[in-house]
Amino acid sequence: MKNLNLILAGVFFTVAAAWSGLVITAQVQLGSLGRAPSEEGGPLFPSREPGLAIQGRTVYLDLGCVACHTQQVRPAGQGSDIARGYGVRSSVARDYVLQSQVLIGQRRLGPDLANYGARAKSEVELAAFLRTPASGVNHPPYAFLDAERSTALVAYLKSLRQDYSSPEAKLKQ
Numbered sequence: 635m636k637n638l639n640l641i642l643a644g645v646f647f648t649v650a651a652a653w654s655g656l657v658i659t660a661q662v663q664l665g666s667l668g669r670a671p672s673e674e675g676g677p678l679f680p681s682r683e684p685g686l687a688i689q690g691r692t693v694y695l696d697l698g699c700v701a702c703h704t705q706q707v708r709p710a711g712q713g714s715d716i717a718r719g720y721g722v723r724s725s726v727a728r729d730y731v732l733q734s735q736v737l738i739g740q741r742r743l744g745p746d747l748a749n750y751g752a753r754a755k756s757e758v759e760l761a762a763f764l765r766t767p768a769s770g771v772n773h774p775p776y777a778f779l780d781a782e783r784s785t786a787l788v789a790y791l792k793s794l795r796q797d798y799s800s801p802e803a804k805l806k807q
């Protein structure tokens with residue numbers, strides 16, 4: 635086995651190259667992303683989430699909403715998300731920089747919620763929808779939700795917005 639060292643070196647460099655490709659390149663490209671002004675001199679986006687919405691995210695996680703709802707609008711040409719009204723532009727990495735837990739999701743049984751805040755029902759209607767969906771609406775009922783968690787969850791859903799112009803994804807003129 636006089637070539638053992640050579641083989642080990644080969645294995646090491648293969649793993650190291652793959653690792654740096656995945657981890658370091660992503661970090662270099664995205665690690666320093668921060669908020670950006672929507673227009674020259676405008677406010678910074680994404681906006682900071684209200685405290686109640688941050689609490690609501692934990693309710694959303696607890697109840698498993700992420701199992702059926704994604705939070706990522708695909709670009710036109712890679713699906714019909716924009717045509718369906720899920721968003722006005724595609725989602726970009728910068729949209730998620732302030733989120734401690736990014737709930738992009740994997741499966742979409744219900745509509746995408748990335749920009750739900752822009753089309754949301756009123757607080758009262760949304761809370762009622764989550765507790766007891768109207769008959770004929772295909773949605774699990776969360777009748778056990780107490781007022782405190784329901785209010786936080788509704789605040790979270792209403793805070794979901796990706797309808798500002800971003801350097802990587804301008805709004806259509």
Ligand code: HEC
Nearest residue numbers: 694697698699701702703743744745771772773774776791
């Ligand atoms: C079993 C899958 C499933 C789960 C779990 C689920 N949903 Fe849904 N959701 C759906 C489907 C399907 C629809 C579309 C219902 C319809 O309009 O008939 C929907 C619709 C919605 C809508 C309206 C979206 C729109 O564009 O009008 C909201 C808001 C929503 N869900 C929030 C939630 C929240 C919050 C949770 C967790 C508490 C949750 N959902 C859990 C499947 C699910």
